[in-house]
Amino acid sequence: MSLFPQSEDDWIARIEARLPVQGRSRSGGGRLVLGIGDDAAIYRPAPGEDLVFTTDMMHEGRHFLQHHPAFEIGWKAICRGLSDIAAMGARPEFTLLSLAAGPWVTPEWIDAFYDGFLALAAHFKTPLAGGDLGRAAHTAIDVVVAGSVPKGEALRRDTAKPDDLIYVSGRLGGGALGLREPSNALALDRFLSPEPRIHLGVALRRRKLASAAMDLSDGLSSDLSRLARASGVAAHIRRPLPVFPGASEADALHGGDDYELLFAVPPSVRVPNCLAGQLLHCVGKLVVGEPGRLLFEGEPLLPAGWDHFSR
């Protein structure tokens, strides 16, 4: 008995049936002029807007495991792209999803995967506009999210200045803890079902609080080093860090998969303790120095977060 009696077209129809009505029709509705089913989606932006695009790939054995729940894998797949959109201060507009299903993938797994993906997509009113679907030796997922932002207002990572303060949202290290100790339900939930900080990114942009921003997907040390290098500055980190309950300081410094926001703030700007429902913590400041160089409590710190190539 074949687990996959259906053709690709049958599968597309099956996915189409799972879409919210808004995204289901050939004309996706709103600014999405043409949704799934053609060679490409059509998105018609308003004048005076910038569109931003991000793409993130996930692989079996590397970003998720076969025994992880399919719903959460789908959720996390779009969360990663939404988090990038949040880091630009943008609103998500639509998404594209490519799924390569490995031999162990069942129709039920695909259904649950799409359910998780579409649940988070629906929460942020982000229609699925197209994608690609096929079989492969290993399961792989690639997600594109497009977002929009008023012209010229996107939060970039190369626009911070010396003396800007460094802030992070939320508490760090929960993703790393959840990966290491799946018996910790709170941390596992953070690892499997992170929440993209869309509302916080929009608020930072609208209130003009941040001089630069990015998301914390690979770990504070790696991501801050990137932001600092892009902006041509060095960075000093200091205690206390906002550490996720049960996680270590090393988890907070180097652990990935938190999907909080990291942003720089000019010294003259006053930052609230809480914005868009998220706690904001100052963890240091940017200084003149070798671009990307980090000090932690005065000692040199090497970026030791997740590197997509070295492991």
Next chain:
Amino acid sequence: MSLFPQSEDDWIARIEARLPVQGRSRSGGGRLVLGIGDDAAIYRPAPGEDLVFTTDMMHEGRHFLQHHPAFEIGWKAICRGLSDIAAMGARPEFTLLSLAAGPWVTPEWIDAFYDGFLALAAHFKTPLAGGDLGRAAHTAIDVVVAGSVPKGEALRRDTAKPDDLIYVSGRLGGGALGLREPSNALALDRFLSPEPRIHLGVALRRRKLASAAMDLSDGLSSDLSRLARASGVAAHIRRPLPVFPGASEADALHGGDDYELLFAVPPSVRVPNCLAGQLLHCVGKLVVGEPGRLLFEGEPLLPAGWDHFSR
């Protein structure tokens, strides 16, 4: 000795160095306001335009083999997306590339892969705006191409009418022949290095010749059935088909990887024999009937092209 001493950031810098100067800087130039290196690319369209987006995934062992030349794999990876853009009658604007490098992938392979990808990108002035790069158990590639088209003028596949004639560009079956008989240099070249019909797509759109269009990536029988089903019509195919030299009629009917264009033409419209350098052949017509049903020389024909799920 590790083949990959570099980090992801080193790899991004290495790729950045391979970009044409236009796409290299943080401001990509032109309508690409922000290129690679941030969380997302920023593209600022002109008013009165529609953007179209397509995504295509390729997997080791399925769409390419380890022994295929890396340059051609890179070329074909973007060709598939460009061909979708061509089928919409759009001009390509930028591309995003995600590469998951399997264990056998060397730095030299990645260099040659990007060289092939960027060679075809440069030919169509399509800057690389971002992407994702990492290690995985199997090599996988996902490419997004965004294109632009005057508002409302994109060629869709769901807008053909009964009595429209069915045309294809070029000669069909070369991709299938090249896959089966790699000793046939002409056919192997078609399989490894197909050419997206961008100029033809734009010409069809500008001259208002086509009532609907798509690209032939999976084979005439499968793709025509999709176009007909999307448009709510049936289709009659008749001999002679324009067959690639050395290929069989079955290759032309069912073989994938040709990347020619398939389009419908209202009966009142006169189509030239050659357009934008491509031969155009009438291979049948659309009729009232069960949506997607095919007849070949009067006999029922089942779609038997490449299905991304059933094989």
